[in-house]
Ligand SMILES: Nc1ncnc2c1ncn2[C@@H]1O[C@H](COP(=O)(O)OP(=O)(O)OP(=O)(O)O)[C@@H](O)[C@H]1O
């Protein structure tokens with residue numbers, strides 16, 4: 107695959123990802139925690155527009171940000187490159203944001219690539235040889251790097267050298283090439299899929315968790331200012347409540363309510379406008395969308411409430427199990443709508459109560475009321 111790189115000087119205030127056009131294929135899973143209707147490039151562009159550019163603008167994740175500040179301060183004082191950093195967590199929580207903010211804070215360059223676009227060591231080599239002292243190489247979806255590329259990056263990360271084999275058979279020669287002391291920032295939604303040798307090469311690891319309603323509300327109010335839209339604080343809270351703890355979701359709902367306010371109201375986002383806009387999108391009070399409710403309904407109606415394996419649920423819903431594991435389940439698990447047991451996923455009483463309450467709301471289809479009593 108052709109190499110697409112972004113090498114941006116962080117000395118000025120430009121956004122590192124601006125100007126890269128589209129990122130490498132498969133970089134983001136498109137729908138992610140965003141709106142399911144958005145294509146990869148479109149979501150990426152929307153993300154860029156509202157992405158915080160400095161660490162101080164990053165809302166929430168206080169513990170992670172504090173530890174990063176200490177790391178950045180220490181490396182700046184010692185004038186040493188930052189140790190390799192792994193960021194993991196569900197989609198839309200700020201991994202790319204942090205990865206692009208860090209080089210800006212350090213005043214260094216960043217190159218950006220993604221695991222799925224690195225098919226062979228030769229795809230990675232130009233990034234390694236281009237990496238300046240102290241610069242950052244951001245590898246998104248690092249768990250999707252093929253094994254050959256992964257083995258190639260081991261000596262690069264540990265000893266800052268690459269071993270290149272020239273020729274074949276008896277004539278084969280290995281050349282060691284020295285590299286600059288650079289920093290790999292890896293992002294993954296699946297840290298469990300990383301091999302131990304790769305994981306161990308990251309001296310710093312940070313896990314991003316879902317945001318509180320208060321934090322999302324702050325992000326929404328701040329971004330409505332950036333978009334020059336009037337937003338009532340009560341409306342921001344309402345959107346935050348339905349954003350599944352995810353800033354990308356909050357930003358997408360902010361844009362939708364803004365469009366709705368412009369088309370159906372006077373352009374100001376009030377509580378009524380926000381509620382009407384989100385109702386139209388099928389987002390319920392807990393932030394569950396059609397796909398989440400269909401997932402819960404499938405476990406109930408097809409698997410008798412569970413336990414059911416994610417592959418089987420995926421087959422029934424005609425959705426890849428990966429998508430369910432990355433985008434649907436983390437929030438449902440955290441909110442206690444499902445349980446993950448060794449035998450599979452099980453519905454909880456809380457989910458049943460939530461769905462039954464939703465059924466009683468006006469306008470709900472009658473067929474969805476035929477749910478067996480499980481508890
Ligand atoms: N801490 C934060 N404060 C303010 N906005 C944030 C924060 N984290 C994320 N966002 C917003 O959410 C959007 C999505 O974040 P980001 O692209 O960094 O997520 P991600 O973890 O890389 O997701 P994916 O796994 O899908 O690549 C960003 O454009 C940014 O506007």
Ligand SMILES: [Mg+2]
Pocket residue numbers: 134201202203246293
């Ligand atoms: Mg990302």
